[in-house]
Amino acid sequence: MKTQVLPITPESVALAARLLQQGELVALPTETVYGIAADARNGEAVKKIFEAKGRPQDNPLIVHICGMEMLNGIVSEVPERAKKLAAAFWPGPLTMVMPRGPEVSDVTCAGLDTVGVRMPSHPVVQQVIKASGVAFAAPSANLSGKPSPTNAPDTLADMDGRLPLILDGGESNVGVESTVVAVTGEHPLLLRPGYVTKEQMEAVLGEEVLVSPAILEKLGDGEVARSPGMKYKHYAPKAQVTILRGDFDKYRAFVDANKADGVWALCFDGEGAQLGVPFIEYGKNHDGVTQAHHLFTALRDLDKHGAQVVYARCPEQDGVSMAVYNRLIRAAAFRVVDL
DSSP states (O other): OOOEEEESOHHHHHHHHHHHHTTOOEEEEOSSSEEEEEETTOHHHHHHHHHHHTOOTTSOOEEEOSSGGGGBTTBSOOOHHHHHHHHHHOSSSEEEEEEBOSSSOTTTTTTOSEEEEEOOOOHHHHHHHHHHOOOEEOOBSSOTTSOOOSSHHHHHHHHTTTSSEEEEOOOOSSOSOOEEEEOSSSSOEEEEOOSSOHHHHHHHHTSOOEEOGGGTSOOOTTOOOSSTTSSSOOSOOSSEEEEEESOHHHHHHHHHHTOOTTEEEEEOTTTGGGSSSOEEEOSOTTOHHHHHHHHHHHHHHHHHTTOSEEEEEOOOSSTTHHHHHHHHHHHTTTOEEEO
16 A cells, blocks of 8 residues: 655545545544544444554544534533533543444444543644544554654654555644543543643542543553553653653763663753763653653654663653653553662
8 A cells, every 4th residue: 555645735635534434544633643543433444543553452542523513423421521621621632531322333442331532623633524524533643552653754654555645734732642531430530641631620620530540550450441542551662761760860870870882861851961871852841741742752763763771751740741751651661760
């Protein structure tokens, strides 16, 4: 299969819409990361996503819509909490897990009785959904386990020959996947942190949002993944990544004591020049927004440089930084050293 990469034009959007209607895959930009889209109602089309990514089929996908009316058939009910959060954060990088409706494919939901839905704010996604009339399932457009792509060249590096079309809409603004919150239980439950924070949702809902233990720890054997990003080693470069938790002086001492060929540092802006090993910086210290924007590109760049061992500065664990820590700890296969 030849993969076309096309700029955003009325013609390329129309082609993307046509491919989705025909049960084919399209990779396209969202405000979070680039995604691979297929008609969420068409199980055979959705299976192609799992094949293209090499993704386990017990990992549910998120359905993308462009208006509240599209929830009909996708979900069986819209809880009051969901209406409040939608009013505050849709369109935007928030996915809500709701009771599944009759029209969404079993393959999309990995057989669960719930479905994650989001309304992206990126204009290209909105144009494609409107032009196609298709609510599409879309995970990130990377090979399973690798860092998610935030631009078309990185998407092509993983997906060349695996799907017919990539729409090039430039760099994604946010840089990490959407926040996922379940709104069906007794309490709202954060399943995956992202740009919309626990604290922001609590302010809108007027109640505590509980945090799934799987955000910061491995999912237990036999536990069901209710959201993407919970179950498997994710976002990982080829190098062995270890997170070092502690202040910069301790970090520098540890890295310098362990320097060798193939050892790289993943650190914050302005810190790399003080280290005795090659480095990549991934945003400002104490600034989860810039870290989120740069993290996946930094992890991919480590591969391009042939890094074998990476010592990563540990982000904080609140606000948007919680999302960065969540992605990084999975990239590190939960290797963390307290300095």
